[in-house]
Amino acid sequence: MTDLDTFRQETRAWLEENCPQSMRSPFGSEKEVCWGGRNFKFYSEDQRLWLERMAEKGWTAPDWPTEYGGGGLSRAEHKILLEEMARIQARPPLNSFGIWMIGPAILKFGSEALKQQHLPPIVRGEIRWCQGYSEPGAGSDLAGLQTKAEDRGDHFIVNGQKIWTSYADRADWMFALVRTNPDVKKQEGISLVLFDMETPGVSTRPIKLISGESPFCETFLDDVRVEKDQVVGEVDKGWTIAKYLLTHERSMIGNMGSTAAGQKTLPQLAASAVGLQDGKLADTMLRAEVASWTIDSIGYELTAERARDEAKAGQGVGNVSAMLKYAGTELNKRRYELLVAAYGSEGLIWEGDSRPAGALPQQWLRTKGNSIEGGTSEVQLNIIAKNILGLG
Amino acid sequence: MQKLVLTEEQQMLKDAAQGLFSDQAPVSQLRKLRDEKDPLGYVPEFWNQAVELGLAGTLIPEAYGGSEFGHVGMGQVMEEGGRTLAASPLFASGVLGACALMLAGHGSQKDILKDIAAGTHLMALAIDETGRHQPARVATKAEAQGDGFVLNGNKTFVVDGHIANTLIVSARTSGGERDEQGITLFLVDANAEGVSVERTIFPDGRNYAKVELQNVAVGADAVLGPKDQGYESLQKVLDIGNAHLAAELLGLSSEAFERTVAYMKERKQFGVYISSFQALQHRAAHMWSELEQVKSMVLKALMALDASDDQASLLVSAAKAKASQVAELVTNEGVQLHGGMGMTDEFDIGLFMKRARPVQLLLGDFRYHADRVATLKGF
Structure with missing residues (x-):
């Protein structure tokens, strides 16, 4: 038996013993998702226990080094862990911008002290992070950001406004891009800084979206003190890290093109909504559109797979994340348009005791943001045109 | 799971095909064939070179003189050929003809594979009868006569039909006009009595034919695969x-x-x-x-x-x-x-x-x- 076989056996046994039964099914609703943080309220004791046990093993961040609380798993072991979790439908124990975004950036660019300070609490789900990138005047032109950080010797004083900060009202710390030098080319005067959301001068206000939900906030920064040791990487060199994080974010959002395991597929949902006649969707035009979507969805899945395989083999073009983000988010928007069409008026019931399609109206509207957040589809096309096709 | 990348051997075949097509069958060759209304529709010297490189036998087993390189390999050749719009019997013979024989052929029928790999025997698949592809819609009839059959019907959009030595024809031995059951495949000598082939010109300058079968008599050994189950x-x-x-x-x-x-x-x-x-x-x-x-x-x-x-x-x-x-x-x-x-x-x-x-x-x-x-x- 190889080491990996042993690892699989041990992992399977550990999961069997430690994953509570109620954590072995797809999330029923948003409140069942664990985000951690100082003020997080677990919806059940099992949810708390599951996080605690996984964090203990470092398996909330399976591929991070053990010295910072991570699981220290190799790529192959990580894959096995995910497969074994999928086997019993184990939920992710923690959703976290710390694990997905700022953690990897600190690991790659941060000082030893920053790693020691921030990574272990992220692994344990004790500190919840939010991202301070966009500003009212800096959306697609992110490098045009104006939030300024003035040098006061051992610290900075930060003033400005951030927008589209996900769950800023529930986050404990923010990683933010700020302008530390206004006199150079815009990309060359930006730094990535970290601060506690309880620091005086930080305030947030939720933004109500067309879906009626408020996953994003405006964040106001008035004379906020940020210690100099909380700069990730070098001062004025934050744009490189920002780009790294944006690429990371693009691939995450691009994943939305995929139908998650356990989720019903579009053809299945359409069939339950309009019914089958002689084995075919009862509405022929809808059937044609769902078929066309299915073909594109197969293409998207295979392209994501090929991009991973090529990266491992050291082949392929870079910047594929821009293409996958573009294709994946457009696909997800089409999926929801077709779902609304399939359910017809039943799919648009916003409120009421009888909602055959559940929260579909809200979800449908939320997808409209997919091709805007993390770089609009137009920005992705710009990246492809300039960086891959050399058009200019 | 197999990685979605080419192996070194497949990449080498792709490179070799790319070299051959760009040197020996550039777009200008197709243009010339078209302008001169070339009767063959391909350049024999180029076809010989492709055969020499083993391309015609890419899918054919080694026992029949092929290289058995598989579909990923042949796909690279097809892709590179697409880049220069290369005209050749490769698809009709090396892909459709060869695979039909490999999948459905019995002993002596499979011997044709050797000649396909050698580039000397050309095949064409004659299945469509209407403008839009609907392979189960077969009105062409094959009626039993003595030990064999007599074929009557019309086929269209037959790739390389006018240069083929052998046609693979779908014909109805039982069932209604759109039934999947009752379709039988036949190997028909393109020069047999009652077979008439009309070359039609398409916008791409390539070869497609209309084939008329009028009381074409074939032996029992012409049946390719099981009778009635050809679909x-x-x-x-x-x-x-x-x-x-x-x-x-x-x-x-x-x-x-x-x-x-x-x-x-x-x-x-x-x-x-x-x-x-x-x-x-x-x-x-x-x-x-x-x-x-x-x-x-x-x-x-x-x-x-x-x-x-x-x-x-x-x-x-x-x-x-x-x-x-x-x-x-x-x-x-x-x-x-x-x-x-x-x-x-x-x-x-x-x-x-x-x-x-x-x-x-x-x-x-x-x-x-x-x-x-x-x-x-x-x-």
């Missing part, structure tokens, strides 16, 4: 054919796209290169993104055929559908972005559009395969 092996041959047509579409679309991008970088209007216009950049970026999807789907479909994956039919139909859709997009945009030059015969870009449409239609277009995807997915 099953035909479907397998069509899956294979469609995967390779998708590969050709990928090649011709990629070439048309690259030529268009190159043109955008040299054409000036308003004092600047038109590549500086964002409206055009986004159209190019979208096409690139679409082509990347086609590339993944074609490779996966070819791999699925090699692995006899039970998802192969689904993956092939998805690939052919998408490749057809994207070929239409890219060749239309190619002409549009070349502006007035795109409308001239002198520029090559129009040739890619004229090749794309017949390939899209051949063995089923986007609509045919989208319908099949839905059926295979159970909706």
Whole structure:
């Protein structure tokens, strides 16, 4: 038996013993998702226990080094862990911008002290992070950001406004891009800084979206003190890290093109909504559109797979994340348009005791943001045109 | 799971094919064949070189003189051939003919494979009877007579029909006009009495024929595969054919796209290169993104055929559908972005559009395969 076989056996046994039964099914609703943080309220004791046990093993961040609380798993072991979790439908124990975004950036660019300070609490789900990138005047032109950080010797004083900060009202710390030098080319005067959301001068206000939900906030920064040791990487060199994080974010959002395991597929949902006649969707035009979507969805899945395989083999073009983000988010928007069409008026019931399609109206509207957040589809096309096709 | 990348050997075959096509069968060769209304429709010297390189036997077992290199390998050849619009009997004989014999042929019928690999025996698949592909719709009749059969009917859109030595004909031995049951495949000598072949000219300058069968007598040994059950092996041959047509579409679309991008970088209007216009950049970026999807789907479909994956039919139909859709997009945009030059015969870009449409239609277009995807997915 190889080491990996042993690892699989041990992992399977550990999961069997430690994953509570109620954590072995797809999330029923948003409140069942664990985000951690100082003020997080677990919806059940099992949810708390599951996080605690996984964090203990470092398996909330399976591929991070053990010295910072991570699981220290190799790529192959990580894959096995995910497969074994999928086997019993184990939920992710923690959703976290710390694990997905700022953690990897600190690991790659941060000082030893920053790693020691921030990574272990992220692994344990004790500190919840939010991202301070966009500003009212800096959306697609992110490098045009104006939030300024003035040098006061051992610290900075930060003033400005951030927008589209996900769950800023529930986050404990923010990683933010700020302008530390206004006199150079815009990309060359930006730094990535970290601060506690309880620091005086930080305030947030939720933004109500067309879906009626408020996953994003405006964040106001008035004379906020940020210690100099909380700069990730070098001062004025934050744009490189920002780009790294944006690429990371693009691939995450691009994943939305995929139908998650356990989720019903579009053809299945359409069939339950309009019914089958002689084995075919009862509405022929809808059937044609769902078929066309299915073909594109197969293409998207295979392209994501090929991009991973090529990266491992050291082949392929870079910047594929821009293409996958573009294709994946457009696909997800089409999926929801077709779902609304399939359910017809039943799919648009916003409120009421009888909602055959559940929260579909809200979800449908939320997808409209997919091709805007993390770089609009137009920005992705710009990246492809300039960086891959050399058009200019 | 197999990685979605080429092996070193497959990449080498691709490179070799690319070298052969660009040196020995560039776009100018097709142009010449078309202008001269060449009776063969391909250049024998080029075909001999392709055969020498082993391309005709790419799919054929070593015992019959082939290299048994598999569908991923042959797909690379088809893709590279698509880039130069190379005209040759490779698809009709090396893919359709060879696979029909390999899948359904018995002992002596399989001996033809040796001559196919040697490039000396040409095949053509005669199945369509209407403008739109519907392989189960077979009105051509095969009636038992003595030990053999007598065939009557009309076939259309027969690739390389006018140069083929042997035709593979679908004919009805029982059942109604649209039944999958009751279809039998026959090997018919193209020179047999009662067979008349009319060459038809298509926009791509390639060879398709109308075939009329009038009281064509064949022996019992002409039956290819089981009687009445020919549809099953035909479907397998069509899956294979469609995967390779998708590969050709990928090649011709990629070439048309690259030529268009190159043109955008040299054409000036308003004092600047038109590549500086964002409206055009986004159209190019979208096409690139679409082509990347086609590339993944074609490779996966070819791999699925090699692995006899039970998802192969689904993956092939998805690939052919998408490749057809994207070929239409890219060749239309190619002409549009070349502006007035795109409308001239002198520029090559129009040739890619004229090749794309017949390939899209051949063995089923986007609509045919989208319908099949839905059926295979159970909706």
